Amino acid sequence: MSSPTQKNDSNAMEDSYWNSAAGQKWVDFQDEMDSLLETVKDQLLAKTNIEIGEHILDIGCGTGATTRDAAALAGAGGSVIGADISGLLLECAQQVAIDQNAASIEYLLVDGQTHDFTENSLDVLISRFGVMFFNDPVAAFTNMTRALKPGGRVSFVSWSYMNENPWFRIPRDVAIDRLGAVAPGDPHAPGPMAFADLDRVSGILSDAGLRDVVASSEKIDLFYRGTLDAATYLACNVGPVMRVVKELGGSPDDVKAISEKITSEMQNFVxxxxxxxxxSLNFFSARKG
Ligand SMILES: C[S@@+](CC[C@H](N)C(=O)[O-])C[C@H]1O[C@@H](n2cnc3c(N)ncnc32)[C@H](O)[C@@H]1O
Structure with a gap:
């Protein structure tokens, strides 16, 4: 990993969030999260059509599952930059061995919104759930688009609305039932559901100077390999439950009750x-003019 580049404070809240306990949870549950999100990665890469020798930027790469698969697709002549604002997640990414026949991987600890990526150097910008956290998405995509060669592609996936995603909706609703509603927030504020609105995100990409924007919402099934109890434990630790519990001062007894209710609600998915x-996922693609 490169030494951390200067980060301005534009994404300071996300910086501290992903470098604290929340980021550590992604590290602790890395295998389970990668397994749960494997279909999403596979769908994203199938849509991206990476070619041998391409130079790729994986934004918000986290612990690097998509980065590594993109490197395998680009082959030894290609390269992948895995860029992320979290040193915790990047350290974890670096510990996973890379296939010798894969493209070289460089991990960068940077803010994608402001980092000075080499201009006109990349064929593809990809991301699995790593682009919904910018405080100024147009500025972020304008900045990252600079790094694409003319005609270079953008291909990423985000979550659709919470109500269509029981992995988020059930834990959130159960926590609110127990503790009461949290103050309503801005639906477009940085967070997992910030890119739920296809038209809004298409506008962001156009405003960033991209063309041929294509956006689609697709239903898929996430597959969790493990027991119902383990899935509940994961949902309680990585997701909206802890935010609600923290904001409303929930006790350990509340967490236990919430967890039991989530288990009974998720029984249907066994x-x-x-x-x-x-x-329900949103896939986006676009091209630099
Ligand atoms: C939901 S995680 C997804 C991680 C990974 N792409 C995956 O699918 O496993 C979001 C990632 O975006 C990163 N992130 C958030 N804001 C960022 C920013 N401004 N610049 C770069 N990365 C950022 C976080 O640190 C985190 O690793």
Whole structure:
């Protein structure tokens, strides 16, 4: 990993969030999260059509599952930059061995919104759930687009609305039922559901100077390999539950009650070998002019 570049404070809240306990949880549950989100990665890469020798930027790469698969697709002549604002997640990414036949990978600890990426150097910008956290998305995409060669592609996936994603909705609703509603926030504020509105995000990409913007919402099933109890534990630790509990001062007894209710609500998703959880995802593609 490169030494941290200067980060201005434009994404200071996300910087501190992903470098604190929340980021550490992604590290602790890395294998489970990668397993749960594997279909999403595979769908994203299938849509991106990476070619041998391409130079790729994976924004908000986290612990690097998508980065590594993109490197395998680009082959030894290609390169992938995995860029992320979290040193915790990047350290974890760096510990995973890279296939010798894969493209070289460089991990950068940077804010994608402001980092001075080499201009006109990249063929593709990809991201699995790593671009919804910018405080100024147009500025961020304008900055990252500079790094694309003319004609270079953008291909990423975000979550659709919370109500269509029970992985988020059930824990959030159960926590609110127990503790009361949290203050309503700006639906477009940085966060997992900030890119739920296809038209809004398409506008962001156009305003950033991209063309041929294509946006689609698709239903897929996430597959969790493990028990119902383990899935509940994951949902309670990585997701909206802890935010609600923290904001409303929930006690350990509340957390226990919330967890039991989530287990009973997620019972419907149990299938042989794990849980099949319906999800609604937004896929976006665009091109630099
Ligand atoms: C939901 S995680 C997704 C991680 C990874 N792409 C995956 O699918 O496993 C979001 C990631 O975006 C990163 N992130 C948030 N804001 C960022 C920014 N301004 N610049 C770069 N990365 C950022 C976080 O640190 C985190 O790793």
């Amino acid at each position: 299938v042989p070998g794990g849980l099949s959880i319906p999800a």
